[in-house]
Amino acid sequence: MSTAAAETRIAGADDPMVPRRYAITRVRQDTRDTFTLLLDPVDGDPLTFKAGQFTMLHAFGVGEVPISISGDPRNPAPLEHTIRNVGAVTRALVNAHPGTEIGVRGPFGTSWDAADAAGHDVVFVTGGIGLAPLRPAILDVLAERDRYGKVLLLYGSRTPDDILYGDEMRRWADLNDVNVQMTVDNAPYGYQGKVGFVTELITRAGFDPRRAWAFVCGPEVMMRSAASALAGRGLPAHRIRLSMERSMKCGIGLCGHCQLRDLFICVDGPVLDYARLEPLMNVREL
Ligand SMILES: Cc1cc2nc3c(=O)[nH]c(=O)nc-3n(C[C@H](O)[C@H](O)[C@H](O)COP(=O)(O)OP(=O)(O)OC[C@H]3O[C@@H](n4cnc5c(N)ncnc54)[C@H](O)[C@@H]3O)c2cc1C
Incomplete structure (x- = not known):
């Protein structure tokens, strides 16, 4: 029996601990270290999901990692995940060839529920690969663009070469x-764009804090200062949502790896509102 078959043979299709077999149909390189995997189920229906949810992706023989779904909830096939190559499992995933089978568990976790912001201005604040977990929420809003007021996307990356989905962001702006x-943290000599941290964009961004919602995703230090800057502009904490990352293994609230005081980030999150998170955001993960 192949390693893949051995790891998926455990019975019970509905068991959340049993991965479903998916085949990689395409690997698209987005930046130097970031790739988008397009996946189709080997059998059965495509996975339906809500914006903000994640799956556990299993590289057979290597390990399993949580990765947010970066595709359009309205078009769930192929299933999209945008992955930064940082270690053993992510390396195995992004280096896999089309046709390779991987395991998928989930979807797990809470949603951005961007529709709650209908009738209001919407501010997406994101840094680096944080744009990937936010992309489904942006697509949700753009699918019903008329229901929202101003829509802003404030995006920061380390360098111009690290900008993710650059062409798509330009299309969102134009269309x-x-x-x-x-903005970028560091730029080569002669770079024409803005240099500085994404949080600096919040101060002058043209939205009405009395009627805006904000959705924030990025490194925790960036989310902490972004949420604080948004609150400083007058956004109430319950209208600021963030996506938290904590090391996790099971994805279903059993193993406790992702526990943050009374929260299990895998089931109570990853998307949570700032009213709930503010007192917890200084707790280092175990
Ligand atoms: C809910 C959730 C959604 C995520 N979505 C994405 C996504 O869409 N795209 C993506 O590229 N990554 C995402 N991650 C992070 C991803 O799970 C880690 O990068 C991955 O587990 C690293 O595994 P590895 O074996 O490749 O590297 P490891 O050797 O395990 O780790 C390499 C480095 O990454 C750090 N790291 C490991 N896990 C995490 C983590 N959970 N958060 C922050 N740093 C970590 C380690 O401390 C180490 O420095 C998400 C994590 C969570 C919890």
Whole structure:
């Protein structure tokens, strides 16, 4: 029996601990270290999911990692995940060839529920690969663009070469009336764009804090200062949502790896509101 078959033979298709077999149909390189995997189920229906949810992706013989779904909830096939190559499992996933089978568990976790912001201005604040978990929420809003006021996307990356989905962001600006503002931490000599941290964009961004919602995803240090800057502009904490990352193994609230005081990030999160998170955001993960 192949390693893949051995690891998926455990019975019970509905068991959340049993991975479903998916085949990689395409690996798209987005930046130097970031790749998008397109997946189709080997059998059965495509996975339906809500914006903000994640799956556990299993590289057979290597290990399993949580990765947010980066595709469009309205078009769940092929299933998309955008992955930064940082270690053993992510390396195995992004280096896999089309046709390779991997395991998928989930979807797990809470949603951005961006529809709660209908009738209001919407501010997406994101840094680096944080744009990937936010992309499904942005697509949800753009699918019903008329229901929202101003839509802003404030995006920061380390360097111009690290900008993710650059062409798509330009399309959102041109076709969907999204006010896209980008900044980079470091730029080569002669770079024409803005240099500085994404949180600096929040101070001057043109939205009405009395009627805006914000959705924030990125490194925790960036989310902490972004949420604080948004609150400083007058956004109430319950209208600021963040996606938390904690090391996790089971994805279903059993193993406790992702516990943050009374929360299990895998089931109570990853998307949580700032009212709930603010007192917890200084707790280091175990
Ligand atoms: C809910 C959730 C959603 C995620 N979504 C994405 C995504 O869409 N795209 C993506 O590229 N990554 C995402 N991650 C992070 C991803 O799970 C880790 O990068 C991955 O587990 C690293 O595994 P590895 O074996 O390749 O590297 P490891 O050798 O395990 O780790 C390499 C480095 O990454 C750090 N690291 C490991 N796990 C995490 C983590 N959970 N958060 C922050 N740093 C970590 C380690 O400390 C180490 O420095 C998500 C994590 C969570 C919890």
